[in-house]
Amino acid sequence: DIIVEKTAGLPQMSVAYNRQKIAKYGLNVQDLNDIITMGFAGLAAGTVFEGEKQFDLVVRFDEAHRKNIDNLKKAAVTLPNGQALPLSEFADIKITKSPAKISRDETRRRIVIGVNVRNRDLASVVEDVQKIIDKKIHLPVGYSITYGGQFENLENAKARLMIAVPVALFLIFVMLHFAFGSFKDALIIYSAIPFSAVGGVLLLYLRGLPFSISAGVGFIALFGIAVLNGIVLIEHFKELKEEGIKDIHERIIMGTRNRLRPVLLTAGAAALGFLPMAISTNAGAEVQRPLATVVIGGLISATFLTMIVLPVLYSVLDDFRVRVPWINGKVLTLFIVLLAPVLLSAQKSGEAEKYLTVENAIDIALKNNAGLNAERLTVKQAESVTSLDFAKTDFYYSYDENNVAENNAPLDVWGVNQSFKFPTVYFSQNGRNRANAEAQRQKYLLSETLLKREVSKSYYSILYLKNVEKRYLFLDSLLGDFSKAAKLRYELGETNNLEYLTALAKKKEIEVLLAQTRQGIKGAYALLGAWLQTDSVYAIPEIKLPEIELAFSDTANNPGLAYFKRALDAADYEASLQKQNYLPDINLGFFMGTNNAANAKKYYGFDVGVSVPLLFFEQSSKVQQANLERQKIEENYKNYSKKLSGKIQSLLSELKSYRSSIDYYKSAGSSLSKELLLNANKAYQNGEIDFLQYIQLVRNSVVIEMNYLNDLHKYNQTVLSLNYLVLNEL
Numbered sequence: 001d002i003i004v005e006k007t008a009g010l011p012q013m014s015v016a017y018n019r020q021k022i023a024k025y026g027l028n029v030q031d032l033n034d035i036i037t038m039g040f041a042g043l044a045a046g047t048v049f050e051g052e053k054q055f056d057l058v059v060r061f062d063e064a065h066r067k068n069i070d071n072l073k074k075a076a077v078t079l080p081n082g083q084a085l086p087l088s089e090f091a092d093i094k095i096t097k098s099p100a101k102i103s104r105d106e107t108r109r110r111i112v113i114g115v116n117v118r119n120r121d122l123a124s125v126v127e128d129v130q131k132i133i134d135k136k137i138h139l140p141v142g143y144s145i146t147y148g149g150q151f152e153n154l155e156n157a158k159a160r161l162m163i164a165v166p167v168a169l170f171l172i173f174v175m176l177h178f179a180f181g182s183f184k185d186a187l188i189i190y191s192a193i194p195f196s197a198v199g200g201v202l203l204l205y206l207r208g209l210p211f212s213i214s215a216g217v218g219f220i221a222l223f224g225i226a227v228l229n230g231i232v233l234i235e236h237f238k239e240l241k242e243e244g245i246k247d248i249h250e251r252i253i254m255g256t257r258n259r260l261r262p263v264l265l266t267a268g269a270a271a272l273g274f275l276p277m278a279i280s281t282n283a284g285a286e287v288q289r290p291l292a293t294v295v296i297g298g299l300i301s302a303t304f305l306t307m308i309v310l311p312v313l314y315s316v317l318d319d320f321r322v323r324v325p326w327i328n329g330k331v332l333t334l335f336i337v338l339l340a341p342v343l344l345s346a347q348k349s350g351e352a353e354k355y356l357t358v359e360n361a362i363d364i365a366l367k368n369n370a371g372l373n374a375e376r377l378t379v380k381q382a383e384s385v386t387s388l389d390f391a392k393t394d395f396y397y398s399y400d401e402n403n404v405a406e407n408n409a410p411l412d413v414w415g416v417n418q419s420f421k422f423p424t425v426y427f428s429q430n431g432r433n434r435a436n437a438e439a440q441r442q443k444y445l446l447s448e449t450l451l452k453r454e455v456s457k458s459y460y461s462i463l464y465l466k467n468v469e470k471r472y473l474f475l476d477s478l479l480g481d482f483s484k485a486a487k488l489r490y491e492l493g494e495t496n497n498l499e500y501l502t503a504l505a506k507k508k509e510i511e512v513l514l515a516q517t518r519q520g521i522k523g524a525y526a527l528l529g530a531w532l533q534t535d536s537v538y539a540i541p542e543i544k545l546p547e548i549e550l551a552f553s554d555t556a557n558n559p560g561l562a563y564f565k566r567a568l569d570a571a572d573y574e575a576s577l578q579k580q581n582y583l584p585d586i587n588l589g590f591f592m593g594t595n596n597a598a599n600a601k602k603y604y605g606f607d608v609g610v611s612v613p614l615l616f617f618e619q620s621s622k623v624q625q626a627n628l629e630r631q632k633i634e635e636n637y638k639n640y641s642k643k644l645s646g647k648i649q650s651l652l653s654e655l656k657s658y659r660s661s662i663d664y665y666k667s668a669g670s671s672l673s674k675e676l677l678l679n680a681n682k683a684y685q686n687g688e689i690d691f692l693q694y695i696q697l698v699r700n701s702v703v704i705e706m707n708y709l710n711d712l713h714k715y716n717q718t719v720l721s722l723n724y725l726v727l728n729e730l
Contacts, residue, residue, distance in 0.1 A: 013069060016092040025090075026080045032090060039065075039072050069093055114149075124210070157213040168220045169193065172227060179231070185238075188313050189230035192302050195309065196226035199301025200294040209290050218294030225270050225295065226302040229263045233310055252311045260307065267303040271296045356538040358459045361528065365455045368533045372451055375444040382437040387430035391419045411603065415591030419611065422583035432573035439566035446559035446726050451531065453724030457717055458528040460548070462540045464713040465521045470542075471702050471709075472514040478698060479507035482691050502692055506699075545712055547662070550655070552722035555644060560726050564637035571630035578623045585611040643727055651722050658715035665708040673704040 015036060017029055037043055042060035049055075065071040073088035087093070103110045117125050126147055133145060172193070176186035200222055204215060237255045245251045277292035366372060394417040399410060486500040525540075532538070555561060587609040594602045613619060680697035683689045689697075 011095050011097060014094055014096040018090055018092070022090050025085075027077070027090065032077065032087065035075055035077060035087060036072065039075055069095065157216075161213065161216045165216065165220060168223065172223060176227065176231075180234070184317055185234055188310065188317060189227050189234055191310065191313060192226045192230045192306050193223050195305035196222050196298035196302035198298075198305075200298035202301070203293050203297025204290065207289075207293055209293055212290050214288070215290035215294050218291035219298070221291070222295045222298040222302075225267075226298060226306075228266050229303060229306045230310055232262055232266065233259050233306065234314065237314060248315050252315055256307060256311055263303060263307065267299040271299045355541045356459075358456055361455050361459050361532060361538075362452050364532050364534055365451055366448065369451055369531065370533060372444075372447055375440075375447045379437070379440045379444050382433075382440040385433045385436070387426055387433055389429070393418050411593035411595055413591055413593040415589060417587065417589040417607075420586045420588070422580060422585065425577065425580045425583065428573050428577040428580055432570050432577055435566050435570035435573055439563055439570055442559050442563035442566055446563060449559055449724045449726045453720055453726070455528065455531045456720045456724070458524055458531060459540065460545070460713070460716050460720070462521060462524045462528065463543065463545050464709060464716075465517055465524060466540065466542060467545045467709050468706065469514065469517045469521065471706055472510055472517055475510045475699065475702055476507065476514055479503060479510055479695065482695060483507050485691065499690075499692060503695065506695065545709060545716075547712060548716045548719045548723075550719050550722060552719075552725060555648070555725065558644065558725060560640055560644065561637075564633065564640060567633045568630065568637060571626070571633050575623070575626040575630055578619070578626045581619055581622070582613060582616065584613070587611060640727060644725070647727065648722070648725065651718050651725075655715065655718045655722070658711050658718060661711040662708070662715060665704070665711075669704050669708060673701045676704075677701040 017032065019029070022029065022032070034043060038059055039061045042058035044056040045059040046057040047054060048057050060066070061071060073086060073093050075087045076084040077087055077090065078084050103112070115125075130147075139145065173186055173190055176189050177183060180186055180189075197219065200215075200219060204211065209215070233255065236259050237251055240251045240255055245254065274292035274295045277288040278296055280288050280292075396415050396417070398413045398415075483500065483503040486503045490497055490500045587607075589607040589609075590604075591606070592602060592604050594600050676697060680689070680694050680701070683697075684691065684694040
């Protein structure tokens with residue numbers, strides 16, 4: 001509420017001449033002014049001499065006739081033709097209010113409009129006044145508007161607080177550093193300041209008090225009080241450490257238990273001291289209440305968070321050490337300062353918004369998503385596995401005195417040996433590797449399908465929320481206009497206050513829904529960005545929410561089922577491979593012997609052998625494990641298949657229910673909504689309904705559209721789930 005003070009002016013006589021009539025009778029304004037002056041102030045008519053003294057002879061009305069302007073109105077005015085008419089024939093003479101005073105600043109006249117603000121903060125009122133004046137009032141040249149009084153004091157105090165608060169925070173940190181001799185301990189205790197600020201702001205909000213200068217002073221006082229709890233707690237932790245308690249967890253538990261009462265007493269005493277100010281209703285309470293509220297709320301939050309968060313920070317940072325050379329710090333600071341404009345311009349250029357289609361979004365996600373890229377590398381890794389894993393080749397040399405050449409000299413023998421698994425093993429390994437690679441490809445396709453589905457859902461969720469926001473904006477604008485109209489009608493006495501309160505309540509309700517929708521849009525954008533994983537900034541165009549076509553036919557090409565089929569093939573090959581490991585390995589060798597005699601003869605030979613497993617315990621275990629793995633994959637395959645079938649039936653059932661709602665809107669709901677809005681406008685313009693009934697009818701029309709949008713959104717989400725049908729778990 002705003003109350004404008006009007007200063008009562010002084011009474012003055014106002015004379016408005018009828019210049020046309022004056023000209024008609026051949027008179028002039030100066031003659032009439034002389035008559036008026038003569039009647040009240042007097043006019044010199046001659047000179048009176050008394051000895052050497054000289055006085056003007058002044059003619060004017062006597063005292064009895066000067067008290068009423070009716071005598072002046074009847075004063076005779078002689079016309080040029082000798083006739084006389086009263087002065088009222090030529091001028092409108094009346095008593096009016098004059099300005100109480102004329103004030104000047106630097107030789108410029110000043111008009112003061114006094115405003116008393118009730119139930120609102122002064123800054124927001126002045127801001128609203130400035131907006132209205134800038135929009136609706138165009139001042140002539142030479143006129144200007146300034147805002148003084150308490151608002152000027154507020155601005156000056158805010159300017160001082162912009163200096164006082166940072167200085168106070170800096171001095172608190174400096175004192176903490178001097179007290180503890182450690183930046184780390186000072187920072188830990190300094191964390192109580194944001195904790196206390198949370199409670200102060202929250203209690204101000206709960207009590208409906210605006211932020212004011214007294215609240216700012218309260219924050220300064222609060223910051224100083226809040227660090228006391230941290231000092232009490234951290235100092236005790238250090239004392240316990242010096243007493244020999246090295247285990248940090250034991251030190252924290254003991255310290256918090258011992259200092260719980262002192263911390264509560266420290267905060268409680270200060271809070272109770274400010275309680276009378278917080279509930280005061282006497283003169284000056286509007287200054288006391290914000291200050292005390294900030295201190296009490298801040299101490300409550302700071303106390304609880306100090307006893308919980310401060311020990312956690314202490315345990316994390318107890319042994320933390322950082323060493324930064326001064327020269328490096330200066331170089332880093334200089335580097336940041338020099339490159340800041342470049343980085344900001346690069347960021348702005350990189351954040352230029354681009355409109356995005358769902359197809360472009362899917363392409364960007366397929367290219368940039370790190371999880372999908374990891375799956376792609378897994379496929380390449382599986383494809384690179386070889387089946388020909390021969391054992392290492394054995395080269396050897398021996399000096400054999402048991403075998404002699406023709407010259408009775410011992411032989412120098414060189415040879416090479418190579419072992420091979422049974423040939424069928426390599427075929428089984430090749431089949432297993434190919435099946436594993438194919439399974440990984442199907443798993444990649446499953447991840448790709450899942451990514452496409454989630455990107456599409458996020459994209460169409462943003463479109464849906466934008467359409468909802470558009471409807472809420474329409475209602476918000478409509479209710480805003482009507483709430484203003486209802487307030488004006490109430491102030492003029494044309495209706496009661498209930499009408500205005502109802503319109504205002506409905507407007508607030510729509511404002512909350514609009515704010516929630518906008519937060520939902522931000523969240524949907526964040527989720528889409530998590531899937532796209534790109535540095536570019538994209539925007540979804542303002543378009544009508546489309547209806548997505550159903551492309552699902554069957555599960556024949558479902559990547560999840562295909563994955564399990566390939567995994568089963570790989571398990572069959574693995575089980576066969578483990579059974580074939582019972583077969584013997586084949587060993588082949590070749591050697592050559594000779595000696596160092598001249599023209600010595602060379603002797604050649606070869607050997608063939610097999611390695612036969614005699615103990616089958618380990619291999620039997622591997623065969624059993626392979627069979628069990630195959631059974632496990634088969635059961636998972638059955639489970640996935642059953643769940644997939646159930647999911648399909650559930651989605652199809654949901655799709656039918658949403659389809660019927662959409663068909664109803666297209667056949668009847670859309671026309672009903674438009675007709676309802678059209679008839680409401682006509683009825684309101686014709687005076688058949690009041691504006692509250694009109695608002696209700698308009699809202700019913702919008703609700704029909706909102707229900708349609710909601711059902712269409714759910715329908716699209718269900719269609720996307722069917723078109724990209726995969727389960728999130730294998």
